[in-house]
Amino acid sequence: MFVISKNDLLNWVHDLASSKNVLAPVLNNRGETIFEKIHDHKQIHLNYQTTMVSPRKFIYPTRQDIKQPSLNEIQGKIIFGIHACDMHALSVLDKTFLGEFKDSYYAELREKTAIIVLNCNKACEKKYPNFILKGFCASMDSGPFLKLKKGYDIEITDIGKQQYLIETASKKGRELIAKSKKFKKALKKDISQKIKLKKSALVSFTKKLETKGLPELLAKTLDHPVYKQTADSRCLSCTNCTMVCPTCFCYNIEDNIAYDLKTAGRNRYWDSCQELNFGKVHDGNFREPRLARLRQFVTHKLSTWLEQYGCFGCVGCGRCMTWCPTNIDLTEMAKEIQKDFKEGKIK
Amino acid sequence: MGLTGFGESAISFSSLSVDNKSFVHTIRVAGNVTREISRLNVGDKLEVRGPYGNEWPLKKVKGKNVIVIAGGIGMAPLRPVVHYLLQNRKKYKKLFLIYGSKEEESILYKDELEKWSKSGDIEVLLSVDKETNVCFLNLCHGLVTTLLDKIDVPLSDSVTFTCGSEAMMHFVCKGMIERGQKPRDIYISMERRMKCGVGHCGHCQIGAKFVCKDGAVFSYTDIKKYADNFL
Ligand code: SF4
Ligand code: SF4
Ligand code: FES
Numbered sequence: 203m204f205v206i207s208k209n210d211l212l213n214w215v216h217d218l219a220s221s222k223n224v225l226a227p228v229l230n231n232r233g234e235t236i237f238e239k240i241h242d243h244k245q246i247h248l249n250y251q252t253t254m255v256s257p258r259k260f261i262y263p264t265r266q267d268i269k270q271p272s273l274n275e276i277q278g279k280i281i282f283g284i285h286a287c288d289m290h291a292l293s294v295l296d297k298t299f300l301g302e303f304k305d306s307y308y309a310e311l312r313e314k315t316a317i318i319v320l321n322c323n324k325a326c327e328k329k330y331p332n333f334i335l336k337g338f339c340a341s342m343d344s345g346p347f348l349k350l351k352k353g354y355d356i357e358i359t360d361i362g363k364q365q366y367l368i369e370t371a372s373k374k375g376r377e378l379i380a381k382s383k384k385f386k387k388a389l390k391k392d393i394s395q396k397i398k399l400k401k402s403a404l405v406s407f408t409k410k411l412e413t414k415g416l417p418e419l420l421a422k423t424l425d426h427p428v429y430k431q432t433a434d435s436r437c438l439s440c441t442n443c444t445m446v447c448p449t450c451f452c453y454n455i456e457d458n459i460a461y462d463l464k465t466a467g468r469n470r471y472w473d474s475c476q477e478l479n480f481g482k483v484h485d486g487n488f489r490e491p492r493l494a495r496l497r498q499f500v501t502h503k504l505s506t507w508l509e510q511y512g513c514f515g516c517v518g519c520g521r522c523m524t525w526c527p528t529n530i531d532l533t534e535m536a537k538e539i540q541k542d543f544k545e546g547k548i549k
Numbered sequence: 550m551g552l553t554g555f556g557e558s559a560i561s562f563s564s565l566s567v568d569n570k571s572f573v574h575t576i577r578v579a580g581n582v583t584r585e586i587s588r589l590n591v592g593d594k595l596e597v598r599g600p601y602g603n604e605w606p607l608k609k610v611k612g613k614n615v616i617v618i619a620g621g622i623g624m625a626p627l628r629p630v631v632h633y634l635l636q637n638r639k640k641y642k643k644l645f646l647i648y649g650s651k652e653e654e655s656i657l658y659k660d661e662l663e664k665w666s667k668s669g670d671i672e673v674l675l676s677v678d679k680e681t682n683v684c685f686l687n688l689c690h691g692l693v694t695t696l697l698d699k700i701d702v703p704l705s706d707s708v709t710f711t712c713g714s715e716a717m718m719h720f721v722c723k724g725m726i727e728r729g730q731k732p733r734d735i736y737i738s739m740e741r742r743m744k745c746g747v748g749h750c751g752h753c754q755i756g757a758k759f760v761c762k763d764g765a766v767f768s769y770t771d772i773k774k775y776a777d778n779f780l
Contacts, residue, residue, distance in 0.1 A: 269553075302762065303747035421756075424776045452751030455744045459554045466554035473750070480752065481777065483742050484579040485714050488755075488777045497776060502754070506775075509757035 203388035204368040210384035211358070211366050215282055216243035217381065225260060226282040227253065237281070248283060248320065248360075251328035252335060252519050256448035257284050258295060261311045265471040268307065268455070279311075280378070283320040283358075287337060287517045290344030291448030292317070293353045297511040298451040316374050317354040322346035323399050325407040326520070335524040336409040338533065342518035343413075346403040361395045411533045412540065413504075413514065419543055420505035420536065424497065426548075428538045433493035436528040441474035443499060443522035443530070449515050450474070475499060500532045550574070550586060551596035558582040559743040559761070561626035562600070565633060575625035575657065601746040601761050605630050605710055606736060607637075614642040614702040618721050620649050620693055620713020624657045626738055626765075627712050635670055643702045644671040649693025649717070653681040662686060674699055693717060697724045704730040712738035715779040722769055722780055735769040737780070 206214070218224050219240050227250045228238045235250035237257050260281060292312075299308035322345060326337040339345030348357050355375030359367040367388055370376045379385050444450045454473035459466045473480065475498045481489040489495050499522075507515030516532070523531035542548050551557035558580070564573035578584045586595060607630065615634055619627045627646075634644050646665065650656045656675065666673040666686050674696045675688045689695070693713075700707075709730060711721050722735055741753035741760040753760035756775025758767065773780050 298749060301748075303749065305749055421774075451749065453744070453749070454752075455556065455750065457554050457556045468553075468556075470744075470750075473752070475751065475754075481742055483740055485740055486716075486779070488741065488779075494777050498754075501756075501776065506754075506757035510759075 203393060204379065204385035205361070205365050205388045205392050206368055206382075206385050208364040208366060210382070211368075212243040212246060214382045214384065215240075215246065218280055218282075218378065219243070223279045224282055225257070225279060237284075246283070250283075251326040252285065252287070252337060252521060252524075254446055254521065254525055256291060256446065256519070256521065257281055257288050258291060258448045261292060261315060262295060262299070262308055262451070262472075263311075265469055266307060267467040268470050269466075269468045278314050280316045280318065282318045284317065285322055285326070285519075286319060286345035286348045287339040287342075287519045288448050289317065289319045289348060289350065289354050290339070290342075290517045291519070293350055294449045294511070294513060294515065294517065295451060296353065297513070301511075316356075316378060318356040318358060318375075318378075319348050319354050321348060321357065321359045321400075321403075323360055323403050325403070325409070327408075330524060333524055333529045335520050336407075337518055337520045338407060338409040338411055339518035340404050340407045341409075341411040341413060342514055342516055344517040346406075347400045359396050359399065361392055361399065365392070367392050367396050409520070409533070411518070411536060416536060416540070417505040417508045417514075419539060419548075420501050423539050423543075423548055424501070426539050426542070428535045429497040429500070430493040432530055432535060433491075433496040436530055437476075437492055437496050438527055439476045439478065439492055439495060440527060441476045442525045442527065444474035444476055445472065446521040446525045447503075447516075448519060448521070449503075449517060452480075475502070496530070500535055503532060504536055550576075550582070551598070552582060552585050553596070555582050555585045557596070557598075557744075558586075559601075559746060561738075561765070563625040563628045565629045565636075573628075575622070575628075577622045599746060602765050603763070605738075605766050606708075607633050610708045611640045612642065614644070614707035616645040616647065616700060616707055616709045616725075618645075618647045618693065618709060618711040618713070620711075620717035620721075621651060621655065622657075623711070623713035623717075623738070624648055627710065628658060628661075630710055631665065631671065635665070635668070638670050642706070645674065645700060646671055647674045647676075647693060647696045647699075649676040649678070649696070649713070651677065652679040653677050653683045653685065653688065656685070659685070672699075692720070694720045694724045697721075697728060700728070704728055704734075707734065709735045710738075711735065715740070719780050722773075732769045732773070736766055737769055737772065738765045739767060739772065739778070740765070 225237045226240045226246045227235045228245045229247040235253050299305040328335045355372045357369045361367045452473045453470045455470045457466050457468050476495050503516040550560050560574050562572050563575040576583050578587050617627050665671050676693050680690050739760045743753045743761050744750040746761045748759040748762040
């Protein structure tokens, strides 16, 4: 474990960026933070709240030609400063793409990317015109401090007084640290400071979701009216929720014939279960009603995911409800069902 | 199966392996890919990857009566089941093949049906939705479920394998359960949109199951409980 001053830390990132692609949180001219390739450490906006697009796109590109993958621009990246929830989301995606069947495109990008995680000292909260983004990662066991032991390279924590605590988790991480002499051995007090901050961060959440018993409850309440009510009155099937969600893995594949009609590419691109034809086959469309599509999203994230992968498909980042045009909130739907259960309306 | 420029389509096996070298596929033209495949000539090339998913639990059900119920193109993945059952005839009790088609012209594998029927090893019962004058085996007019009453073995000692449209399988399962079959003993082959075959693209999900890698064959009990199926 090391400590480093904020200045030295940023200088170190600056140096890394001169030889490698470093993606870091940057404030754009609309006042939003996005992950972007940086050239100068002055661009980095460390004190940011959850970004609209999650860093999953760097490991799992939105569109990819799987017949002739062009990996040049995406090789050897460093992602600097992703939040704990987004790192947990990547580890959730790993279960799909590096599980029983290995996806070689994903594996290659995952392997070639170094990830530096930034712990959050406070629940994230940001005001948007119609909605307040609020993270609830503490409820989903995926933040605000990292809970993983592997799958990333370096973990950093702002321990106050312009100092950062640095913990490496891989060989890649240790090699990156070795590039600067400014990393000093951490003292006991630095480590206990981290533990203190972790505790206070955990209790800073105002948005919560009780997850105990939730997967089982949702599995037996598939006909609960909340899905139809919400879908019919508010859902536009715009697919925003699934596009911003850091754990959604679904894709579509489409062949594209070149204009010379001689070659063809095979593109795979992010798809969404909210799309009308997502479940359509010759025999029929199994999720034609909008309520069925909304229910798929909610029950997948909070119930069936556990059966598939042993973890929730929601890391509590708060994106889907923030960038939903009508702010549909899956935790609100879950809570309505939980309430009915508590009141004995559901057995 | 795939064709560059058109895409891929998930197609089941309709034979056991032939001399460990080749397989038979039965393809109905339903979309772009299958249409292009139907236009191929001998010597043309197509892409193949797989096989994916599970199999009919043929070994597990040894010693039982086996009732195979097919609807339309659903006969294709059940054909190797019949082949296997006949090759291992002594290991099973009574065998049924109940096969419903839309019209007489769309009945698949007619030669084989005749052969199987004549062999006496399996009771072949056929139905067509559209009335016909053609006399073929015991072909009768009506929905495939009308044939369920002809099953004359105790259902407690039987298993059912079914494949067809989901609407047809809904009525088959309902009919079999009403007649006393345990839901767990009904095995269904599900069809869903498939893009990857390996549990990645998410299209084929039914609840927690991926039809491509966990299926396509499920016990009725295991799949019925999830949302968005017509069973
Ligand atoms: S479901 Fe919503 S809150 Fe949960 S991880 Fe996805 S986008 Fe974030
Ligand atoms: S099924 Fe829907 S909610 Fe689940 S991963 Fe796919 S797009 Fe996301
Ligand atoms: S076909 Fe892609 S997940 Fe099953």
